[in-house]
Amino acid sequence: MSPGKTILYLQKSLLKRERQPVLRGVELFDALLIRDLMAAGHRVTLPLVCCWEPLLRERLPTGCRLQIISCFGGSALNGLLAALFAGRHDALIIGNVGNGLVPAIKLLFATRRVGRAALIANREAAPRFVAALRRYAVRILAVNNQIAAPFRTAGYPLVDTDYGIPNAEEFFPAAEAKPADAPVDFCVVGQLDNAWKGADTxxxxxxxxxxxxxxxxRLHLASFVNPPTITTPGIQIYPWLPAAAIPTFLRRMDVMLVPSRDEHVMRETFSQVIVQGMLTGLPIIASDRPVLMEKLDTGGGLIFQTLEQLVQGLEKLAGDAALRRRLGAEARRIALERYVWNTDRFIRKYLFPDE
Structure with a gap:
């Protein structure tokens, strides 16, 4: 494949105004993928509303073209504005599902600003979205099989389940073991302002x-945009931690908790955090969400359904350092085998398969 392709990257969350924008898992993945695309010699244009610009500029390579849009509304209107001024690109990456992106995608294809597209589906798509993109033969990469199913049923030419951590090399176990008498450090990591992340559990x-x-x-809750006040001894609350601080933070921990829950819809669709913990060699205690259980199907941690089972898991791992080491080693093995993202494979299979 010849270098120097041009790629338009549409991400719905970056086309909506946020009062307190923070780079969460999906947006961090976008930034890392753009970094890799540009390292492979491609030129990327990323439309976004102005409130996201400072956060993205510090994460993206200097050659990435940020198409700044004054916020006139939601992702539908801002997406249309991005499409109108996008120019011609060799390929389109759709960073997530969203009905608001449909008008922009239709305009891009109707005006031949793009000729091919790949969708990274992190959420369940509405029937309207699935139907709208079918005519354009968009290649689908879904983060789990439940999200992939509607696209397969609709007859899309390529639908795969494939996802992972682009910066897996940053997550590795601590070089030295803690002293035997050191406190056992449990952690919950993510944007914990979201109740479904389960910090309360x-x-x-x-x-x-x-x-x-x-x-x-000790229980470490990392982190909150708006930190609550918790007075229980042994519980530490963290204000928002930047992504760059997470690898070092995890290497100070002994066990990761992932107590996520669903709220009428599937909230946890992949969980980059659990993979980061696994790569760091942490044993996991996770709730019984399917996307969490599949990551621990050969070991690497414990699954709980009830609060009592979570308490038992905490007590079990708190008292058995050898078990923590054994489960942590298996968790890392699984993560390295299954959940390391490969941008070169994504380019060859989804963006430019015929070149």
Whole structure:
């Protein structure tokens, strides 16, 4: 494949105004993918509303063209504006599903500004979205099989389940083991302002530990845009941590908790955080969400359904360092085998398969 292709990258979250924008998992993945695309010699244009510009400029290579849009509304109107001024590109990457992007995608194809497209589907798509993109033979990469299913049913030419961590090399175990008498550090990581991340469940379980066990443990909740006040001894609340701080933070931990729950819709569709913890060699205690259980199907951690089971898991891992090491080693093996993102493969299979 000849270098120097031009790529338009449409991400719906970057086309909506946020009062307190933070780079979450999907946007961080976008930034890392753009970095890799440009390292491969391609030129990328990223439309975004102005509130996102400072955060993205510090994450993206200097050669990335940011198409700044004054915020006139939601992703539908801003997406149309981006499409109108996009110019001609060799390929379109659609960073997530969203009905608001449909008018922009239709305009881009109708005016031949793009000739091919790939969708990275991080959420369940509405029937309207699935139907609208079918005529353009968009290649689909979904983060799990449930998200992929409607596209397969609709007869899309290529629908795969394939996802991972683009910067996996940054996540590795601590070089030295902690002293035997050091506190056992449990952590919950993510944008914990979102109730479905389950920080309240972790707090409740920690508070229910026997006093003697809780006295030698700590629970780290990282992190919050708007940190709450928690007075329970042993619980530490973190204001928002930048992505660059997460690898070092995880290497100070002993166990990762992923107590996510669904709220009428599938909230946890992949969980980059659990993979980051696995790559760091942390044993995992996760809720019984399908996308979490599949990552621990050969070991690497414990699954809980009830609060009592979570308390038992905390107590079990708090008292058994050898078990923590064994589960953590298996978690890292699984993550390295299954969940390391390969941008070169994405380019060859989804963007420019015929070149």
């Amino acid at each position: 972790a707090i409740a379980a920690f508070q229910k530990l026997p006093d003697a066990v809780r006295a030698r443990c």
